[in-house]
Amino acid sequence: MSIDPYLVLVYVHILLFVYWLGGDLGVFFSAKYVADRKLSMDERFRFLHLLMNCDMGPRTALILLLPVGLEMARIIGVFEVSPAIGGIVWLLSLIWVAANWWMHLNERHPIIPKLRAIDQNLRYVLIPVIAGTAIYSIATGGPVLMPWLQVKLLVYAFAISLGLYLRGEIKQWIVGFGMIRQGGDAADKGNTIIEESLVRSQRAALLLWFAVALAAFLGKVKPF
Numbered sequence: 001m002s003i004d005p006y007l008v009l010v011y012v013h014i015l016l017f018v019y020w021l022g023g024d025l026g027v028f029f030s031a032k033y034v035a036d037r038k039l040s041m042d043e044r045f046r047f048l049h050l051l052m053n054c055d056m057g058p059r060t061a062l063i064l065l066l067p068v069g070l071e072m073a074r075i076i077g078v079f080e081v082s083p084a085i086g087g088i089v090w091l092l093s094l095i096w097v098a099a100n101w102w103m104h105l106n107e108r109h110p111i112i113p114k115l116r117a118i119d120q121n122l123r124y125v126l127i128p129v130i131a132g133t134a135i136y137s138i139a140t141g142g143p144v145l146m147p148w149l150q151v152k153l154l155v156y157a158f159a160i161s162l163g164l165y166l167r168g169e170i171k172q173w174i175v176g177f178g179m180i181r182q183g184g185d186a187a188d189k190g191n192t193i194i195e196e197s198l199v200r201s202q203r204a205a206l207l208l209w210f211a212v213a214l215a216a217f218l219g220k221v222k223p224f
């Protein structure tokens with residue numbers, strides 16, 4: 001038996017893609033019930049819990065697709081990057097994904113708001129770095145050598161941006177649930193905030209789906 005390590009990376013890359021799209025499907029359908037004012041609060045929170053669990057697929061995939069994809073790109077010679085930088089990206093990504101799982105499993109820990117802020121700021125740094133690398137490569141021909149990968153990196157940066165936008169919408173949900181707890185007119189307003197946010201979130205989620213599917217198309221078909 002002989003196993004090509006490169007093909008193992010491709011396999012992991014595909015698996016991460018599957019969990020991203022599959023997990024998003026779960027998030028999309030649970031969200032509808034979280035926002036449903038006809039359901040009891042208990043039921044809505046149960047769906048919120050399901051939503052957060054499903055969301056770990058896309059969260060994990062978003063982070064790990066980068067080191068795995070970078071390693072693949074390095075091996076097939078379409079991204080000129082030193083093994084040292086590849087190693088640093090691996091190390092940081094593994095710490096980042098572990099931190100995300102830790103936050104998911106320890107939601108009530110007092111350090112969570114601080115970690116969430118770091119996680120969010122990291123994304124704000126990553127988007128211009130990835131998009132900048134892609135645009136620089138389109139302009140000068142490197143370090144990303146192939147146009148399909150240059151565009152794919154732009155799409156990936158766009159997907160991270162959409163994720164950040166969706167986080168902003170989730171903050172609206174927290175505000176809405178706070179108002180529902182107050183009862184009366186405030187509860188009505190809270191439900192409206194959540195419902196309006198759901199419409200915007202679902203539009204963004206569909207766009208995100210399209211972006212992820214497009215990134216996969218570019219990686220598989222390599223049209224240019």
Ligand code: HEM
Binds near residue numbers: 070211213219
């Ligand atoms: C939204 C994020 C991404 C998705 C959904 C995605 C998905 C995919 C899929 C499905 C393939 C086809 C695998 C096959 O050959 O069967 C692929 C190929 C590839 N991806 Fe990604 N990818 C993403 C991000 C990245 C990133 C960030 C990089 C690099 C930094 C990358 C590098 C590559 C490379 C080099 C290939 C070509 C593999 C080959 O031809 O053997 N991907 N991608």
